[in-house]
Amino acid sequence: MRLSVIGCGYLGAVHAAAMASIGHEVVGIDVDARKIDALSKGDAPFFEPGLQEILTDGIRSGRLSFTTDISAAAGAKVHFIGVGTPQQVGAHAADLTYVNAAVDSLLPHLSDGDIVAGKSTVPVGTAAELADRVAASGATLVWNPEFLREGWAVQDTIDPDRLVAGVPAGAEGERAAEVLREVYHPAVAKGTPFIVTDYATAELVKVAANAFLATKISFINAMAEIAEVTGADVTQLADAIGHDARIGRRFLGAGIGFGGGCLPKDIRAFAARAEELGRGESVGFLREVDAINLRRRDRAVQLVIEALGGSVVDKKVAVLGAAFKPHSDDVRDSPALDVAVRLNGLGAKVVVTDPQAIENARRVHPQLNYLTERDEAIRDADAIVLVTEWDEYRRELSPDHASTLTAGRAVVDGRNGLDAAAWRAAGWAYYGMGRP
Numbered sequence: 485m486r487l488s489v490i491g492c493g494y495l496g497a498v499h500a501a502a503m504a505s506i507g508h509e510v511v512g513i514d515v516d517a518r519k520i521d522a523l524s525k526g527d528a529p530f531f532e533p534g535l536q537e538i539l540t541d542g543i544r545s546g547r548l549s550f551t552t553d554i555s556a557a558a559g560a561k562v563h564f565i566g567v568g569t570p571q572q573v574g575a576h577a578a579d580l581t582y583v584n585a586a587v588d589s590l591l592p593h594l595s596d597g598d599i600v601a602g603k604s605t606v607p608v609g610t611a612a613e614l615a616d617r618v619a620a621s622g623a624t625l626v627w628n629p630e631f632l633r634e635g636w637a638v639q640d641t642i643d644p645d646r647l648v649a650g651v652p653a654g655a656e657g658e659r660a661a662e663v664l665r666e667v668y669h670p671a672v673a674k675g676t677p678f679i680v681t682d683y684a685t686a687e688l689v690k691v692a693a694n695a696f697l698a699t700k701i702s703f704i705n706a707m708a709e710i711a712e713v714t715g716a717d718v719t720q721l722a723d724a725i726g727h728d729a730r731i732g733r734r735f736l737g738a739g740i741g742f743g744g745g746c747l748p749k750d751i752r753a754f755a756a757r758a759e760e761l762g763r764g765e766s767v768g769f770l771r772e773v774d775a776i777n778l779r780r781r782d783r784a785v786q787l788v789i790e791a792l793g794g795s796v797v798d799k800k801v802a803v804l805g806a807a808f809k810p811h812s813d814d815v816r817d818s819p820a821l822d823v824a825v826r827l828n829g830l831g832a833k834v835v836v837t838d839p840q841a842i843e844n845a846r847r848v849h850p851q852l853n854y855l856t857e858r859d860e861a862i863r864d865a866d867a868i869v870l871v872t873e874w875d876e877y878r879r880e881l882s883p884d885h886a887s888t889l890t891a892g893r894a895v896v897d898g899r900n901g902l903d904a905a906a907w908r909a910a911g912w913a914y915y916g917m918g919r920p
């Protein structure tokens with residue numbers, strides 16, 4: 485099937501390449517000429533495992549192309565909208581400028597019977613507002629939210645755990661859902677749940693899922709705060725409650741909390757939208773979820789101060805990690821980088837290392853020192869702070885090896901990823917998040 489994908493960021497670039505990899509003919513369109521240039525040459529503009537391969541294969545096969553020219557969308561049967569919906573400057577609501585611009589620029593190139601499939605995360609009610617404009621061009625709007633995780637984006641796109649399509653009522657909606665089933669044919673063939681619903685439900689599924697995940701993380705981080713004043717160990721607590729299948733252990737990782745381009749902005753936009761709808765109190769807890777999350781960054785900084793005897797001034801602190809999570813080079817709202825910035829602001833001599841995210845981190849925070857080599861970063865450090873749980877730090881850095889390089893023996897484990905007993909046995913003062 486011929487497809488167009490408008491917006492070639494984390495979501496759109498992966499979607500375009502993944503759709504080509506399952507046999508479609510895809511054109512990716514973006515207003516950013518540099519991004520399109522890179523993608524056209526087969527260069528993944530960000531680090532995402534597996535993307536480089538499907539990008540190269542797609543371009544080589546002739547099924548995948550990229551352009552800044554929106555008229556190239558003409559002739560495609562389905563047009564995916566995958567542009568960003570960032571937080572508004574100075575407010576919590578989502579900024580829909582790019583969604584509106586993408587749809588408006590697409591309208592003149594639509595033909596009767598085309599489908600416009602919104603993938604961007606939008607406030608509930610957006611699709612209903614856009615639907616008439618799309619219908620006036622003879623096309624049908626569907627809302628087809630995306631649940632991919634960075635680091636697993638290729639796999640999540642090709643083989644998702646569920647597909648959701650918000651469609652208009654009646655035969656037009658049924659036909660549109662049928663076309664989407666064809667688009668996602670390998671997943672549909674293997675029996676992946678395919679939920680056909682209305683626009684509002686589809687939009688809400690997305691934000692509800694992210695709100696739930698954020699709440700789960702903040703729940704365990706709230707338990708970490710209680711553990712800190714009672715001497716309990718939140719990691720054992722999480723293991724114990726996680727054995728209850730109704731609760732589950734995933735997303736109960738206490739630490740410096742969630743960041744990234746999705747969870748933080750999505751819960752804020754959801755709360756803002758609920759206020760607009762007169763139901764602010766229904767998701768008022770999300771403000772608490774946000775507050776708990778941000779407090780954990782303070783806590784990590786506090787632990788470093790404690791570990792260094794009350795002041796970080798002129799102390800060398802090696803910060804392991806800059807990305808908001810491992811297997812990603814994304815530093816948007818990264819708690820890791822935030823901790824590094826705060827320590828730097830307090831007068832520490834901060835050195836940040838990360839296997840993938842240094843370039844992006846340097847762009848946002850050029851005031852920090854960056855070193856690519858982990859061992860160089862920890863050399864002569866007074867304290868080590870683990871803030872992104874890459875295997876290079878969590879599994880592959882032994883306390884004995886670290887001891888041969890550092891000046892001090894203090895380690896703050898912002899992700900509760902290290903073997904506390906092993907570090908203590910090697911003579912280190914170990915500080916976890918919500919652990920004695």
Ligand code: UGA
Nearest residue numbers: 630631632633634701735736737741742743744746808809
């Ligand atoms: C999230 C959702 O997981 C995806 O389902 C969704 O599609 C995506 O947002 C989106 O809306 O596009 P992502 O932002 O890639 O995906 O990252 P997550 O894996 O959800 O992690 C988010 C943050 O939570 C990271 O900073 C991570 O370190 C943190 N986290 C995660 C914890 O602090 N503890 C945990 O137990 C799990």
